[in-house]
Every structure is written in C-alpha cells, then in structure tokens.
Amino acid sequence: DSGVTQTPKHLITATGQRVTLRCSPRSGDLSVYWYQQSLDQGLQFLIQYYNGEERAKGNILERFSAQQFPDLHSELNLSSLELGDSALYFCASSVEGAPTDTQYFGPGTRLTVL
Amino acid sequence: AQKITQTQPGMFVQEKEAVTLDCTYDTSDQSYGLFWYKQPSSGEMIFLIYQGSYDEQNATEGRYSLNFQKARKSANLVISASQLGDSAMYFCAMRRVQGAQKLVFGQGTRLTINP
Numbered sequence: 035d036s037g038v039t040q041t042p043k044h045l046i047t048a049t050g051q052r053v054t055l056r057c058s059p060r061s062g063d064l065s066v067y068w069y070q071q072s073l074d075q076g077l078q079f080l081i082q083y084y085n086g087e088e089r090a091k092g093n094i095l096e097r098f099s100a101q102q103f104p105d106l107h108s109e110l111n112l113s114s115l116e117l118g119d120s121a122l123y124f125c126a127s128s129v130e131g132a133p134t135d136t137q138y139f140g141p142g143t144r145l146t147v148l
Numbered sequence: 149a150q151k152i153t154q155t156q157p158g159m160f161v162q163e164k165e166a167v168t169l170d171c172t173y174d175t176s177d178q179s180y181g182l183f184w185y186k187q188p189s190s191g192e193m194i195f196l197i198y199q200g201s202y203d204e205q206n207a208t209e210g211r212y213s214l215n216f217q218k219a220r221k222s223a224n225l226v227i228s229a230s231q232l233g234d235s236a237m238y239f240c241a242m243r244r245v246q247g248a249q250k251l252v253f254g255q256g257t258r259l260t261i262n263p
Contacts, residue, residue, distance in 0.1 A: 144191070
C-alpha cells in the first residue's frame with residue numbers, strides 16, 4: 035500500500051458525460067501528479083500540482099481539468115467524454131515535487147466510456 | 149526531449165533464476181533520475197528502485213539492483229532469485245532535474261516467471 039488513495043476504483047459512463055476522479059496524497063506529500071495509461075499511448079503525464087498551485091502541464095486535453103484543494107487532495111475532471119478517454123488514470127504524490135523525490139502511485143481509477 | 153526505450157515486450161524466466169530487464173534512455177540533460185516501477189495484474193504501480201545520474205554506485209534494493217551505464221545511456225533492472233510473485237509489467241522511467249518533474253515512461257516489459 036503506497037498510502038495514496040484514489041476513488042472510485044472503477045467508473046463506467048457514456049460518451050458526452052462528465053466525471054470527477056479523486057486523489058488523496060500520502061500524508062505529508064505536497065505534490066500531486068496525474069497520469070493516464072492507455073493501450074495505445076502508454077503512460078502519459080497529464081498535470082502536476084504543488085501545494086495547491088499548478089506546477090507543470092503535459093498532454094492534457096482542454097476537456098480535462100484538475101485542481102488541488104487546501105487539504106491537498108486533488109480532483110481530475112473529465113468532460114465531454116469520448117470513447118478514447120477510456121483508460122486507467124493514476125494519481126501519484128511526492129514530498130516536495132523535487133527532482134529526486136520518488137513518486138508513489140495510487141491504485142488508479144479505471145474509466146470505461148461506452 | 150526525453151525518451152525511454154524498453155526493447156523486450158515480454159520475457160519468460162524460470163523461478164529462482166536472475167533476470168535482466170533492459171532500459172535505454174535518451175536525454176541531453178546532465179542531471180536526471182531513473183526509476184523502475186512494477187505493475188502487477190491488479191493494476192497498481194509499485195516503486196522499485198531509483199538511480200540518480202550522478203550516483204557513483206549502482207542502486208540496490210533487496211533483490212533489485214540497477215545496472216547503470218551512463219556512457220551507454222542504459223539503466224537495466226536486475227532481479228535476483230526470481231519468484232512467482234515477480235510476474236508483472238515492469239516500467240523504466242526517467243525524470244529531469246531541471247524543469248518539469250514529470251516521469252517519462254517506456255512501453256514496459258511483461259515478465260513471466262515459470263515454476
């Protein structure tokens with residue numbers, strides 16, 4: 035158990051819908067990262083937050099948004115869902131977001147868009 | 149841009165044998181970090197081992213060691229005395245020291261340990 039929690043574990047929804055994925059980092063970790071794992075794209079970085087502020091952005095679609103709240107939990111919002119958004123979404127956390135920090139991953143949320 | 153290449157899509161090894169999973173990387177940075185993660189069939193990503201580009205010693209964590217050859221830009225994972233529970237996908241990843249701290253992953257190697 036990494037100490038990073040993600041809910042829900044599974045999510046099945048229809049095209050055009052909007053969903054929210056939730057992540058709680060390990061106790062004491064200030065930095066949260068979101069990754070998407072799909073069969074065709076592999077593991078891709080989406081976005082990083084550090085202590086409530088956006089720090090880095092990857093190939094995150096405009097239909098996707100995220101935020102980190104004062105209690106440091108983070109949410110990833112996916113809207114206007116398409117079939118291609120079906121993937122495993124991971125949240126990871128690290129202590130300070132420094133380059134030598136290890137990122138510990140949550141169990142993931144498996145999103146299926148029908 | 150950074151790139152990680154894992155050339156072995158799948159590997160089959162007998163239990164108790166040692167196994168080496170290959171990883172080569174491409175970066176123009178002088179400082180970077182290299183990581184290995186394990187993803188069992190249950191789906192979670194488990195951190196295994198870390199190597200800094202300026203670390204002089206190869207990293208070791210229990211049965212895992214990282215064979216780091218900086219000039220060849222390779223960071224192979226060695227698992228000694230493999231166990232059935234080692235069957236999983238293994239991902240090599242790297243991260244820059246300067247700039248964005250995102251992890252860049254390879255495509256992974258599926259390791260199967262046979263009894």
